[in-house]
Amino acid sequence: MSEFLQLVFSGLTVGAIYALIALGFTLIYNASDVINFAQGDFVMIGGMATVFLMSAGLALPLAALIAVVAAVAVGLLLHRLAIEPARGASPVTLIMITIGASIFIKGMAQIVFDKQFHSLPAFSGDAPIPVGGATLLPQSLWVLGTTLGLVVALYLFLEHTLSGKALLATAANRLAARLVGINVTLILAMAFGLSAAIGALAGVVATPITLTRYDIGTLFALKGFAAAMLGGMGNPVGAVVGGLLIGLLETFGAGYVSSTYKDAVAFLMILFVLFFLPRGLFGGRSVERV
Amino acid sequence: MLTVEAVSSAYGRIIALREVSLEVKAGEIVALVGSNGAGKTTLLRTLSGVQPIKGGRILFEGAPIERLEPHLRVVRGISQSPEGRQVFGPLSVEDNLRLGAYRRQDAGMRGRLDHVFALFPVLAEKRRIAAMSLSGGQQQMLAIGRALMAAPKLLLLDEPSLGLAPLLVDQILAAVRALRAEGITVLLVEQNASAALAIADRGYVLETGRVVMEGSGAALLGDPKVRAAYLGP
Ligand SMILES: Nc1ncnc2c1ncn2[C@@H]1O[C@H](COP(=O)(O)OP(=O)(O)OP(=O)(O)O)[C@@H](O)[C@H]1O
Ligand SMILES: [Mg+2]
Numbered sequence: 001m002s003e004f005l006q007l008v009f010s011g012l013t014v015g016a017i018y019a020l021i022a023l024g025f026t027l028i029y030n031a032s033d034v035i036n037f038a039q040g041d042f043v044m045i046g047g048m049a050t051v052f053l054m055s056a057g058l059a060l061p062l063a064a065l066i067a068v069v070a071a072v073a074v075g076l077l078l079h080r081l082a083i084e085p086a087r088g089a090s091p092v093t094l095i096m097i098t099i100g101a102s103i104f105i106k107g108m109a110q111i112v113f114d115k116q117f118h119s120l121p122a123f124s125g126d127a128p129i130p131v132g133g134a135t136l137l138p139q140s141l142w143v144l145g146t147t148l149g150l151v152v153a154l155y156l157f158l159e160h161t162l163s164g165k166a167l168l169a170t171a172a173n174r175l176a177a178r179l180v181g182i183n184v185t186l187i188l189a190m191a192f193g194l195s196a197a198i199g200a201l202a203g204v205v206a207t208p209i210t211l212t213r214y215d216i217g218t219l220f221a222l223k224g225f226a227a228a229m230l231g232g233m234g235n236p237v238g239a240v241v242g243g244l245l246i247g248l249l250e251t252f253g254a255g256y257v258s259s260t261y262k263d264a265v266a267f268l269m270i271l272f273v274l275f276f277l278p279r280g281l282f283g284g285r286s287v288e289r290v
Numbered sequence: 291m292l293t294v295e296a297v298s299s300a301y302g303r304i305i306a307l308r309e310v311s312l313e314v315k316a317g318e319i320v321a322l323v324g325s326n327g328a329g330k331t332t333l334l335r336t337l338s339g340v341q342p343i344k345g346g347r348i349l350f351e352g353a354p355i356e357r358l359e360p361h362l363r364v365v366r367g368i369s370q371s372p373e374g375r376q377v378f379g380p381l382s383v384e385d386n387l388r389l390g391a392y393r394r395q396d397a398g399m400r401g402r403l404d405h406v407f408a409l410f411p412v413l414a415e416k417r418r419i420a421a422m423s424l425s426g427g428q429q430q431m432l433a434i435g436r437a438l439m440a441a442p443k444l445l446l447l448d449e450p451s452l453g454l455a456p457l458l459v460d461q462i463l464a465a466v467r468a469l470r471a472e473g474i475t476v477l478l479v480e481q482n483a484s485a486a487l488a489i490a491d492r493g494y495v496l497e498t499g500r501v502v503m504e505g506s507g508a509a510l511l512g513d514p515k516v517r518a519a520y521l522g523p
Contacts, residue, residue, distance in 0.1 A: 162388075162395065165385060166389065168378070169378045172380050173379070175376055176372065177378075178338075178361070179338055179340065179360065179370050179376070179437075180364065180389050180392050181361040181392045183361045
């Protein structure tokens with residue numbers, strides 16, 4: 001029982017990180033039909049920049065803030081320099097562009113940062129909190145709390161602000177959005193900025209648990225993509241549930257079967273969804289097979 | 291108010307508009323009729339800026355607008371209720387209407403919302419319901435209402451009666467006439483040519499991307515060639 005609970009805790013913790021990455025995919029996909037495979041790199045930028053800024057003497061909150069701002073800048077540049085010039089290109093082309101951008105960002109990260117693994121000290125110490133025979137790390141609470149906070153903030157933004165509504169409207173019908181006077185280019189830039197911020201924050205809180213390195217984004221993108229697909233691409237609730245499920249499956253697979261194939265879970269899930277559940281659990285807009 | 295000068299447009303190599311010229315004066319209802327594929331929708335899309343223009347000029351209140359982004363044309367006072375309704379399906383009726391006023395978040399919005407609800411009372415009843423669960427006729431009313439929320443000077447209506455029951459068609463056309471009485475200028479595209487010409491001050495007939503005839507609504511209605519081509523025997 002305690003082992004089971006322990007796995008649930010770790011599964012939910014990594015799952016929450018995947019959920020945030022999946023939300024990033026969802027936002028950009030909704031605003032533009034682009035599947036942004038550079039999404040994982042925002043996580044890396046958030047973690048790595050915080051590590052380097054802290055080692056330069058900045059306090060964690062300030063370092064994290066600057067890291068998030070840096071990731072947002074990268075997100076906006078990605079939109080402006082790579083996505084916007086290819087406006088009207090096919091979804092496949094746009095996906096290729098984001099994959100290329102991802103490789104470029106990793107290359108730059110090797111130069112700006114380095115090639116080593118890095119970690120951050122846990123924000124509130126390492127003393128495990130006993131819960132029902134298992135233990136919960138304080139950092140897990142940070143991850144879960146940040147995820148919850150971001151999900152609520154995103155919900156409030158989308159449902160209760162004019163800009164949020166404009167984003168939803170653009171996702172629902174781009175032509176109609178343009179006809180009512182929504183500047184869809186600006187909305188798309190906003191989606192990239194928001195996704196970058198969410199990814200970077202995930203990277204900041206995750207780094208004490210997962211470690212970080214210039215190329216960690218690839219795996220995160222894979223997991224987040226699997227989560228978004230499982231939940232139904234384009235569906236924010238699906239993204240969160242999909243993320244938590246992938247986290248749990250992965251952790252239980254590693255705990256009860258073998259940790260060798262931990263990363264294969266997400267990959268198998270992508271194949272499973274493509275073949276048997278193309279609209280995902282919560283019925284997103286089905287993704288073209290590419 | 292609106293002057294279209296030799297406007298051309300194409301989808302790839304398919305030329306949809308060939309040097310179309312027409313004029314809409316302030317306070318008029320102008321009907322644009324023509325058979326399937328004549329280019330009516332393409333012209334309205336070009337006026338709103340969601341379809342690239344290949345040549346020619348569009349003057350609105352004397353200023354060229356053909357290079358303006360679509361959202362800036364909405365700011366100038368042109369709004370469109372597009373063919374096929376194109377409502378924001380998952381959003382509520384009220385959200386659809388509020389988004390219609392995206393570029394006009396002013397004190398008058400509340401009043402315009404009430405006005406749209408007065409024009410189409412069924413929308414008030416269903417204000418909290420997702421637009422996609424409305425009937426076709428109700429979605430059409432929503433699309434028109436959404437366009438009105440921008441407080442346009444010029445309203446572009448693309449086939450507002452398409453697929454509607456005759457009673458609803460009459461209701462929609464009565465609404466269009468009521469709008470003109472309020473000072474809104476209307477460019478009305480219709481396949482239902484007799485109904486459109488009956489309420490129009492003037493009309494244009496479009497055929498394979500060209501204007502082939504123009505005149506007052508009554509004159510076109512009475513023209514034997516128009517009758518033969520678009521109004522049946
Ligand atoms: N998206 C598109 N891609 C390619 N060709 C198009 C497209 N839309 C329209 N066309 C072509 O452009 C021409 C004009 O079409 P348009 O839709 O403007 O006509 P319409 O007068 O509105 O017709 P309808 O009465 O059927 O609505 C037609 O030949 C049509 O086949
Ligand atoms: Mg048409």
